[in-house]
Amino acid sequence: MDKFYDHQNYEKGIYKLWEKSGAFSPKKPTTHNQQPFTIIMPPPNANENLHIGHARFITVEDILTRYHRMKGNPTLWLPGADHAGIETQYVFEKKLKEKGKSRSDYDRDTLYKMIWEYVLENEKNMESQLRALGASCDWTRNKFTLDPKIVKIVYKTFKKLYDDGLVYRGERIVNYCPKCGTSFSQLEVNYLEREDNFYYLDYGTVIIATTRPETIFADTAVAVNPKDARYKNLIGKKAVLPIVGRELTIIADALVDPEFGTGALKITPGHDPTDFEIGEKHKLAKISVIDEKGEMINTPPKYIGILSEVAREEITKDLEQEKKVKKIEKIHHTVGVCYKHKTPIEPLLSKQWFIKIKPLTKLALTAINDKRVKIVTKKYEKVARNWLKNLKDWNISRQIVWGIRIPAWRCNKCFEWTITEGKQPDSCKNCGCQKLTQDPDTFDTWFSSGQWPFATLLTGSETSLKNSTPAAKGLKLAIDVPATEDFEYFYPTSVLETAYDILVFWVLRMIMLGLYATGEVPFKEILLHGLVRDQYGEKISKSKGNVIDPLIMSQKYGADAVRMSLIWGTLVENDIALSEDNIKGQRNFANKVWNVARFILQNKLEVPNVKSQPFNEDDKWIIKELKTLIKKVTRSLDKYRLNEAAEDIYNFIWNKFANNYLEKTKSRRNETQKTLEYVLRESLKLLHPFMPFVTEAIWQKDLAKDRNDLLINSSWPK
RNA sequence: GGUCGGUUAGCUCAGUUGGUUAGAGCGUACGGCUUACAUCCGUAAGGUCGGGGGUUCAAAUCCCUCACCGACCACCA
Numbered sequence: 052m053d054k055f056y057d058h059q060n061y062e063k064g065i066y067k068l069w070e071k072s073g074a075f076s077p078k079k080p081t082t083h084n085q086q087p088f089t090i091i092m093p094p095p096n097a098n099e100n101l102h103i104g105h106a107r108f109i110t111v112e113d114i115l116t117r118y119h120r121m122k123g124n125p126t127l128w129l130p131g132a133d134h135a136g137i138e139t140q141y142v143f144e145k146k147l148k149e150k151g152k153s154r155s156d157y158d159r160d161t162l163y164k165m166i167w168e169y170v171l172e173n174e175k176n177m178e179s180q181l182r183a184l185g186a187s188c189d190w191t192r193n194k195f196t197l198d199p200k201i202v203k204i205v206y207k208t209f210k211k212l213y214d215d216g217l218v219y220r221g222e223r224i225v226n227y228c229p230k231c232g233t234s235f236s237q238l239e240v241n242y243l244e245r246e247d248n249f250y251y252l253d254y255g256t257v258i259i260a261t262t263r264p265e266t267i268f269a270d271t272a273v274a275v276n277p278k279d280a281r282y283k284n285l286i287g288k289k290a291v292l293p294i295v296g297r298e299l300t301i302i303a304d305a306l307v308d309p310e311f312g313t314g315a316l317k318i319t320p321g322h323d324p325t326d327f328e329i330g331e332k333h334k335l336a337k338i339s340v341i342d343e344k345g346e347m348i349n350t351p352p353k354y355i356g357i358l359s360e361v362a363r364e365e366i367t368k369d370l371e372q373e374k375k376v377k378k379i380e381k382i383h384h385t386v387g388v389c390y391k392h393k394t395p396i397e398p399l400l401s402k403q404w405f406i407k408i409k410p411l412t413k414l415a416l417t418a419i420n421d422k423r424v425k426i427v428t429k430k431y432e433k434v435a436r437n438w439l440k441n442l443k444d445w446n447i448s449r450q451i452v453w454g455i456r457i458p459a460w461r462c463n464k465c466f467e468w469t470i471t472e473g474k475q476p477d478s479c480k481n482c483g484c485q486k487l488t489q490d491p492d493t494f495d496t497w498f499s500s501g502q503w504p505f506a507t508l509l510t511g512s513e514t515s516l517k518n519s520t521p522a523a524k525g526l527k528l529a530i531d532v533p534a535t536e537d538f539e540y541f542y543p544t545s546v547l548e549t550a551y552d553i554l555v556f557w558v559l560r561m562i563m564l565g566l567y568a569t570g571e572v573p574f575k576e577i578l579l580h581g582l583v584r585d586q587y588g589e590k591i592s593k594s595k596g597n598v599i600d601p602l603i604m605s606q607k608y609g610a611d612a613v614r615m616s617l618i619w620g621t622l623v624e625n626d627i628a629l630s631e632d633n634i635k636g637q638r639n640f641a642n643k644v645w646n647v648a649r650f651i652l653q654n655k656l657e658v659p660n661v662k663s664q665p666f667n668e669d670d671k672w673i674i675k676e677l678k679t680l681i682k683k684v685t686r687s688l689d690k691y692r693l694n695e696a697a698e699d700i701y702n703f704i705w706n707k708f709a710n711n712y713l714e715k716t717k718s719r720r721n722e723t724q725k726t727l728e729y730v731l732r733e734s735l736k737l738l739h740p741f742m743p744f745v746t747e748a749i750w751q752k753d754l755a756k757d758r759n760d761l762l763i764n765s766s767w768p769k
Numbered sequence: 770g771g772u773c774g775g776u777u778a779g780c781u782c783a784g785u786u787g788g789u790u791a792g793a794g795c796g797u798a799c800g801g802c803u804u805a806c807a808u809c810c811g812u813a814a815g816g817u818c819g820g821g822g823g824u825u826c827a828a829a830u831c832c833c834u835c836a837c838c839g840a841c842c843a844c845c846a
Contacts, residue, residue: 055808242843249846261846311845318846325844384845430773434841437772441842551840586795588781608808620782620794625774626840628781632795639808650805694783698793710810714803 052653052752056645058609058638061748066182069747074763075189077125077541087127088119089544091504091574092188093557094131094196097174098139101181103583103591103617103629104550106601109186110614111580111623111693112548116187117740118688119545121767127541129507130181130188132174134196136454136496137231137239141391143169143453154232159452159491166453180602185610185743187763192512192537196499197455200510205499206458206473207530208568213470217407217567218447220459220468222337224324225401225446228389229345233450234403235389236495237443238556240396242385249382250367251313253375255291257282257301260312262382263322264370265362267292268350269338270299272318274329277303279314293375294351294366304329321400339400343450359397403448404457404492411563412439424562424572427691428624431551431579438555447495454493461488501560504573508542511535530568547574551624554579578691580623586630599629608638611742615640618693618741640701641745644738647709651727652753667719670726673712676703677730681768684737693741700738708734728754733768 053060069075077087090112095105112128120126143166144154154162174195181188194201212218225234252259257273273290275282282301289298299318306329307316320330320337330337340349347354347362354362370376387396416439418424419432426432448457460469462479463486469476478485499506509532526542528534543565547558558577565573584590585597592598604613615637621627680703687696708730716723732754739746739762750762 052805054806056806259846263846306844308845316846323844323846325846328844382845385843433773437842555841584781586781622783625782630781630795633781635808636794639806642808643806646806646809648805653805690785692783692785694793698783702793709805713805714810 052645052649054649056609056642056745056748058611058641058744059606062183062185062610062744065744065747065751066185068751069187069761069763070182070190072759072761072764074120074761075128075187076191077127077189080125081123085123085125087541087545088116088124089127089129089541090116090546090548091507091544092128092130092186093549093553094133094194094500094503095177095181096135096138097132097170097177097195098135098142099173101177101184101601103599103601106184106613107580107583107617107627108548108550109181109184110617111578113184113186113188113614113743114618114693114740115546115548115688115691117743117763118767120187120763121736121739121765123766125540127192127537128186128188129192129194130178130186130190131194131503131507132177132196133496133500134170134454136449136493137233137235137391137451138496139166139170140451140453141231154452162452183602183605183610185614187743192507194507194510196496196503198510201499201506202455203473204506204509204530204532205455205494205502206471207532208502208564209458209494209498210470210472211530211568212406217410218470219405219407220402221405221444222400222402223405223446224322224327224398225403226387226396227343227399227401228392228394228396229343230392230394231389231451232343234401234446234448235396236446236497239390240387241390241393243388243393244383245386246381246383247386248367249312249380250370250376251378251380252293252317252370253377254293254299254315254317256285256288257290257315258313258377259290259315259317260380261317262384263319263363265347265354265359265366266319266322266340267317267366268295269319269321269340270317271320271330271335271338272333273299273301274304274307274316274318275301275314276307276309277305279307279309281309282315293370293373302329302333304332322398324398327400337400341397341399343399343401345397360395403446404459404490406445406447406498408442408444408563411567412442414566415439415559415562418562418566418572424575424577426577426579428579431554431577431624435554435559438559442555442559445495445498447498448490448492449495450492452493454496455499457490457492457494459490461490462486463488497556497560498564500557501564502568504544504547504561505538505542505565505569508538508544509535512537526569526571528569542569543572544574546576546578548578548580550582551579552582578623581621581626583617584626584628586628586632588626588628599631604631604634608634609641609744611641611744612637614743615697615741618697620698621694623691623693640705641742643705643709644735644742644745645749647704647713648731648735648749648752650713651724651731652749666726669712669716670723673708673726673730676707677733681733681737685767688740697741700734700741704734704738735762736765736768739763739765 116126116128147153226240227234247262250261250264270292285301286303288301290301291298318326318329320327320335321339340347341359342348345358347357388394389396458471458473460476462484464484465482467481469480479487561573601613612634616634680699683699684696735746747762
């Protein structure tokens, strides 16, 4: 054995060895009480390299997977990739911009094809990166969110939701990003604190305070609080729009805060969600004055085509000229911005597909209450409950090309919609007309990834687990898809492991859609992990320049070192501060393990009669310590306390085994070979889920019985 | 404004049913090339566990309160 463990010489070869041997595919159980252990991998976005956050979840999930595989559970870790709708289109458009192009330079099909090729290339790249990190996922079951079979299931779910009355097309205020050119759900809107002008405008009978004077053209009423004594006698009277001169009725609504501004609110149902609500109640007209490019429409000609923010200044000037601006104050408030561009979201009126969320949140809440799905960390359960109580109807249409096209066709004659399971309908279901046009919109990515656990399993696999007791026995699928063996055997899956920042986007949607489509929770436990931060606990970002690339680190120090550093010292659920020093330290540990093995195996003595080796207090001590360690590590892993398990193994191998026992017994080296080898073997097994490469490398050197004896397939110590 | 979380060694963090001298990694100081490893070995310094109050034989751990930090949410036009 070499003096140092050089990971570069081993990692690739070992990964191939595992993959070729079929070790990643679940084995049929040999006894009845071996329950399947399943994790569906959160499919990374196939649009960029893996970052350090991916590396963390890959490490956590791989540790759990390898542990359960060694314990004898038929274990499946199913990999995949996400087309990641808007995220990918955003990344792709940035690339286009570098070439001086934009999305509008291409027609729909061309753009789609270009993105498709880009994604395909990235997907391959991403898969090789997963391999480099040692992910022992079952590549024979690899899935992509745009696989035709997956898309088919997504369509079936949509159709079913529609037939059940849970999908509707509504004209609502949507969160529209003019830069992205699409609407978003409430979750994609971020809020920025800003200082803005607060204009007090003269509406004749009342003064109105507003931050958005450019929307006055869309005003259809003025509202005051019914309890507001100042305005009581004005209710039902008229106010006059400045510049426009149009009369508005003054109405009363409890939503108006009398403390704010002047207590009188201009009602703009076409560009404000609250106003929309008030407008619906009072049956007010809805006027749009800003279009999807963020430009003014339906205004006096001089403003038309101007960006709303620019128009604001122009209009203010004109209002000032007519002495309609009574006062300008500064106001500190929050503004909704696009989560990608950080530019203001335009709330505007649009017709989109919505999912009625209440019946679905009810399913999810019940499942959480009944503990059919358990959130491992309590603090996140509180967050989940809070969200489930407050979610609004879900806008699932996106006005982008990259994604799954919505299977809805509109009749050219009667304008009614016909929804199918993906196929173009022959005729309008309403009037029979044969001329129909498909909705150009695509689904919100989260609508398809929300179906990921059952969609991946329902699309089947090459390998079969026939004659195994199904886990999902007796499940009645709501959607019309035949159950596959994989689905019956592995669904509901064991653990869903992902970052806490997509709890609402993804996890809750999976619970809701999973329960809806299959009648059963998609997973029994939810393990949420924290974010990776830099060595000072600061958020990692490109602009800060503190990015840690997991693959560069792996090349430098080995995948084992990177993995270990990603769980070291911090609970899975908490944010972790990662430093290169820590990775280096773990590289040193890998080398330590290597040298312990080297010492034991290189000096392998010819011991004529193993049985007659003397056994003294030191030997008994290390065996006892090992037994204690096995119990502790097993318990820690079962509770997802990975840092504790890792630290205990580290401490055992380095301090107890190497520095203590090994040093102490060097003088009677010819008596300890059997004990040394035994402790080494068991230690390697315990460490294997954490540092799979170095442990397997050592195993293959001198411990494996034959070519087929892989550490990855060994049994977990008892 | 609301909800949740945090405050433990210089730094980053463990400490889960309250119980012996509060731990780890890194860093620091000092000493060692001891034929497995200098990616190493040995020794050491360093904490009134954010402040205050309470419960208890016993509190970093439970309760109350204050301060500060952070995350998430929210229709303040």
